[in-house]
Each structure stands twice: as C-alpha cells, then as structure tokens.
Amino acid sequence: MQTTILHIDFNSYFASVEQQKNPFLRGKPVGVIKAEGRTVIIAASYEAKRRGVKTGTSVSEVKQLCPEILLVPADFDSYDYITHKFYEICNRYSDLVELFSLDEVFLDVSRTALLFGDAGKIAFLLKKDIREELGEWLPVSIGIAKNKLLAKLASDLEKPNGLVEITGENLDDCLGRAEFEQICGIGRRLEQRLRDMGITQLLQIRSVPERLLAAGFGPYWSKQLRNMSWGEDSSPIVPSYELPLPKTVSRTHTLFKDVFETVKILAVIRNLVEEAAEKLRLAKMSGRQFGLMVRSGENSEVRFITRKYFSNDSLNIFQELKRLFLSLKWRGGVRFLGVWIGLLAEENSLSQSLLPEVNRRIAVLSVQDKINLRFGHYTLFPASLLQASIIHPEVNGYLGDERIKQRINEISAIF
Amino acid sequence: MSVLIHEPVAVVAVFKNGRVKPVVFRWKDKKISIENISFAWKTMQGKEKLLHFTVTAAKTLYELMFDISSMTWSLERVETSAGVFTT
Numbered sequence: 001m002q003t004t005i006l007h008i009d010f011n012s013y014f015a016s017v018e019q020q021k022n023p024f025l026r027g028k029p030v031g032v033i034k035a036e037g038r039t040v041i042i043a044a045s046y047e048a049k050r051r052g053v054k055t056g057t058s059v060s061e062v063k064q065l066c067p068e069i070l071l072v073p074a075d076f077d078s079y080d081y082i083t084h085k086f087y088e089i090c091n092r093y094s095d096l097v098e099l100f101s102l103d104e105v106f107l108d109v110s111r112t113a114l115l116f117g118d119a120g121k122i123a124f125l126l127k128k129d130i131r132e133e134l135g136e137w138l139p140v141s142i143g144i145a146k147n148k149l150l151a152k153l154a155s156d157l158e159k160p161n162g163l164v165e166i167t168g169e170n171l172d173d174c175l176g177r178a179e180f181e182q183i184c185g186i187g188r189r190l191e192q193r194l195r196d197m198g199i200t201q202l203l204q205i206r207s208v209p210e211r212l213l214a215a216g217f218g219p220y221w222s223k224q225l226r227n228m229s230w231g232e233d234s235s236p237i238v239p240s241y242e243l244p245l246p247k248t249v250s251r252t253h254t255l256f257k258d259v260f261e262t263v264k265i266l267a268v269i270r271n272l273v274e275e276a277a278e279k280l281r282l283a284k285m286s287g288r289q290f291g292l293m294v295r296s297g298e299n300s301e302v303r304f305i306t307r308k309y310f311s312n313d314s315l316n317i318f319q320e321l322k323r324l325f326l327s328l329k330w331r332g333g334v335r336f337l338g339v340w341i342g343l344l345a346e347e348n349s350l351s352q353s354l355l356p357e358v359n360r361r362i363a364v365l366s367v368q369d370k371i372n373l374r375f376g377h378y379t380l381f382p383a384s385l386l387q388a389s390i391i392h393p394e395v396n397g398y399l400g401d402e403r404i405k406q407r408i409n410e411i412s413a414i415f
Numbered sequence: 416m417s418v419l420i421h422e423p424v425a426v427v428a429v430f431k432n433g434r435v436k437p438v439v440f441r442w443k444d445k446k447i448s449i450e451n452i453s454f455a456w457k458t459m460q461g462k463e464k465l466l467h468f469t470v471t472a473a474k475t476l477y478e479l480m481f482d483i484s485s486m487t488w489s490l491e492r493v494e495t496s497a498g499v500f501t502t
Contacts, residue, residue: 021454021469022476022494072417078467081456135454376461 006107007143007151011160013103014043020135029069076395096237108237149233205229250340251276258333267388272339277314283407284347286310290320293338417494426488
C-alpha cells in the first residue's frame with residue numbers, strides 16, 4: 001500500500017493566535033514577546049515578517065525595522081489549548097498522528113484516506129474544521145507526500161494557508177526549489193558544511209561520489225543526505241502513546257536582568273527544581289543525576305553530579321544543585337539558569353527506602369502534590385520562595401515534556 | 416493599551432448544546448452588548464476549569480472569564496483599539 005503522509009503546520013502560530021483573539025491586531029505587524037519587559041521577539045505575524053522581523057530579533061532592532069509594530073506578551077495557556085484542540089481535530093482523520101511540535105502535526109492517512117475520499121479531501125476537511133472550530137485567523141499550510149520529509153517540505157513551499165502535494169511528477173521540481181533550511185534534518189552547521197563543499201542545492205548531492213560524501217559527513221550523514229536528495233525517508237509516524245519515556249526532565253529560565261545576589265540565584269534554582277521534581281513525582285519517576293546550567297553574557301557553566309541513590313525530592317535535589325552552584329565560585333551576574341534531573345527510572349522498578357525520615361518526606365511531598373494538583377501550581381511551595389516572585393510552569397514549544405504530561409494524566413486517571 | 420481589571424461582573428449568557436456564549440455584561444454601571452466573540456479557550460487552575468472569552472464591543476476588546484466551579488464571571492482585561500501593549 002502506498003503511504004500517504006500529511007504535514008499540517010500553523011502559520012506564524014503565536015502571532016496568529018493573538019490576531020485571532022484580538023481582531024484589532026489583524027492585518028497589522030505583530031511581534032510576540034515572552035512577557036512584558038522581555039527584549040526578544042519569539043514570533044512575528046506575516047505582516048511583521050514582510051518587514052524583516054524574524055523570531056529572535058531584538059525589540060530594539062525591531063523598532064528600527066518596523067516602528068509601528070505592536071508587541072504583545074505571549075499567552076502560553078491559549079497556545080497550549082489550541083494545540084490540544086488541533087490534535088483532537090487531526091485524530092478524527094487518522095489513528096496515526098504525531099504531534100511534532102506545538103504547531104505542527106504529521107498524519108498517516110494511508111489507511112483512512114478512502115473513508116473520506118482521498119488525502120486531498122482530508123486536507124480540505126482539516127482546514128474547514130480548524131477554521132470553524134478554532135478561528136478564521138488561524139491559517140494552516142498542509143503538505144501531502146509519500147513520507148514525512150517530503151510532506152514537511154510540501155507544507156513549507158506555500159505559506160500562508162497553502163496546500164501542496166509532492167508526487168513523482170513534481171518531486172525533482174520541489175526538491176530543486178527547496179532551500180536547505182526547508183529540509184527537516186539539515187541544520188545550520190550541516191548546511192554550512194555542505195556549502196563549504198560547494199553544494200548549494202539538495203539535488204547536487206545526488207551526483208557527489210559516495211566516497212567524497214562519506215569523507216565529508218561520515219557514514220551516517222552521507223547516507224541520510226543521499227536519501228534526502230532523492231526525497232527518501234523511512235522515519236515512521238510516532239503517535240504520542242508510543243513515545244518513549246524521557247531520559248531527563250529539565251527546566252530553564254532566562255532572568256529579566258543580571259542577578260548578582262546568591263540568595264536570589266538560589267531561589268530561582270529552587271523554584272526550577274520544584275517544578276522538575278514535581279513532574280517526576282507525579283509521573284512516578286525518579287532520577288540520580290542532577291545538573292545545573294548557569295549563563296551570563298559570554299560566561300557559561302554546566303555542572304552535574306551523579307549519585308547512587310534515586311530521588312525526586314525537590315529539597316534533596318536543590319541541596320545537590322546548591323552545592324554545585326557554590327562550587328562554581330561564580331563571579332558577576334547570572335542571566336540564565338537551568339536545572340535537569342537525569343538517569344531516570346520508574347519508581348516501581350526501585351526499592352523503597354526503609355528510613356523513617358525518607359518516608360516522612362515522601363508523605364509530606366505527596367500531600368503537597370495533591371494540594372497543588374487540586375488548587376493549582378504553587379498553592380503550596382517552600383518557605384524559601386516566600387520573598388521571590390514565583391516562576392510558573394509554561395509550555396515548551398517543542399513539547400519536550402509531552403510524554404511526561406501524558407504519563408501524569410494516565411496515572412491520575414488510575415488513582 | 417491593555418489594562419488588567421480582574422473584577423467580578425454580571426453577565427447574561429446563553430448556555431446551549433454544552434456551550435456557553437456571553438451576550439451582555441455590566442461593568443462600571445454600563446451595559447455592554449457583545450458584538451463578537453473572537454476567541455474562546457479553557458485553562459485549568461488545579462482541578463477548576465476556567466473558560467476565557469475575548470469579545471469585542473464598541474471598538475474595545477474585553478477578556479471575560481467564567482469560573483465553572485463557582486459559576487462566577489469576571490472581567491479580566493480591557494484593550495482599546497487605539498493601541499496594544501508596547502514595551
């Protein structure tokens with residue numbers, strides 16, 4: 001059976017959602033920033049993109065490029081809501097749906113296309129459902145092809161609101177028109193290495209001798225690049241229920257300005273650990289590697305410690321990270337902090353502690369988690385955060401913690 | 416300009432087919448008739464479901480919130496067409 005994949009991609013997602021919510025923003029250049037006071041654009045509307053505004057552009061630069069730009073703070077709750085509604089809509093048309101990121105989905109419609117007519121009809125129905133149920137200002141581009149690589153490229157060829165099918169007839173034309181950045185898997189570094197070899201277009205790779213390609217990119221990437229140049233890709237659709245459990249849980253945060261006081265830096269670390277460790281506890285998992293990332297300007301440090309015991313106790317993990325931070329003897333301010341818990345294992349595969357003090361902590365944390373689940377994040381939190389402004393959980397654009405969230409939902413449905 | 420309000424308001428709403436649609440609300444002793452609901456979404460505060468609506472009336476954008484558990488409405492935000500939050 002011929003495989004048929006659809007790739008559905010929201011166009012200028014965050015900015016389009018803001019324009020959907022607020023009709024006064026429609027047709028105007030809009031830049032979304034993470035929060036009031038933030039200085040980097042995280043999404044731009046099509047009107048702003050046409051003026052040269054891109055994701056990652058600083059606000060000061062944007063004001064020169066497009067002085068009339070309207071800046072709005074991100075509202076991740078509404079983006080998360082739309083992503084889940086979008087996912088629900090996609091599931092009407094196939095049982096094989098992969099949520100690739102917050103605003104894009106792959107659908108394998110090989111077995112379901114006939115139920116609705118064909119893949120083109122499904123694309124039409126998806127667009128209709130999204131327009132009617134989510135809003136008229138949320139355009140999606142859809143690509144149809146025999147595999148994920150080509151479907152993703154197809155959706156990128158016509159924006160906004162496009163519908164492109166790559167078939168045997170137009171394959172070389174589409175691959176020939178594609179920029180490297182439009183090919184999923186070719187990042188900036190790989191692109192630069194290709195350019196250094198004089199390869200400026202995907203189709204050129206077909207005629208590069210095997211040994212040259214292998215010498216330049218090694219056995220894995222030479223094969224991948226060769227396949228990409230012919231539009232071949234065998235990667236399967238991975239529905240969320242088949243995602244493997246994560247190997248690490250992390251949380252990062254960029255501060256509004258450089259923070260110099262150790263007590264404030266430690267409070268942020270504690271805050272981030274609270275969130276990561278709570279996620280693990282709710283997912284009935286534990287880790288034994290505890291890591292810390294610290295950055296400011298040019299200075300950057302990554303440290304971690306690996307223990308023999310597993311833990312998901314935020315206080316215990318915080319104490320490990322506090323020691324790591326103090327051992328850095330960090331001079332100057334801190335602008336970015338990140339924590340991670342790694343070498344994860346499921347709790348039911350670990351032996352339980354016999355120490356009463358450990359079991360008391362487990363009981364306390366269990367009550368804390370129940371209260372926070374019932375009344376909202378940080379209803380109960382450590383007293384050391386009393387003077388701090390709490391950093392709340394937010395949606396990760398790449399859905400790195402989607403599998404953890406799913407596991408938490410599965411567990412809370414049982415208990 | 417976006418202004419945070421977060422005040423309880425009285426709302427006339429239609430509940431039909433499992434959906435809720437605000438129609439009119441009273442704020443600062445003025446009756447405001449909703450012309451269009453531009454977007455509706457749901458958030459959770461713990462186990463409590465909150466429904467949010469951005470609505471327009473007389474060239475002004477309002478964000479209304481309905482707390483399902485307490486059956487109360489609040490006006491969360493007001494934004495005029497003159498401009499949006501700038502940094």
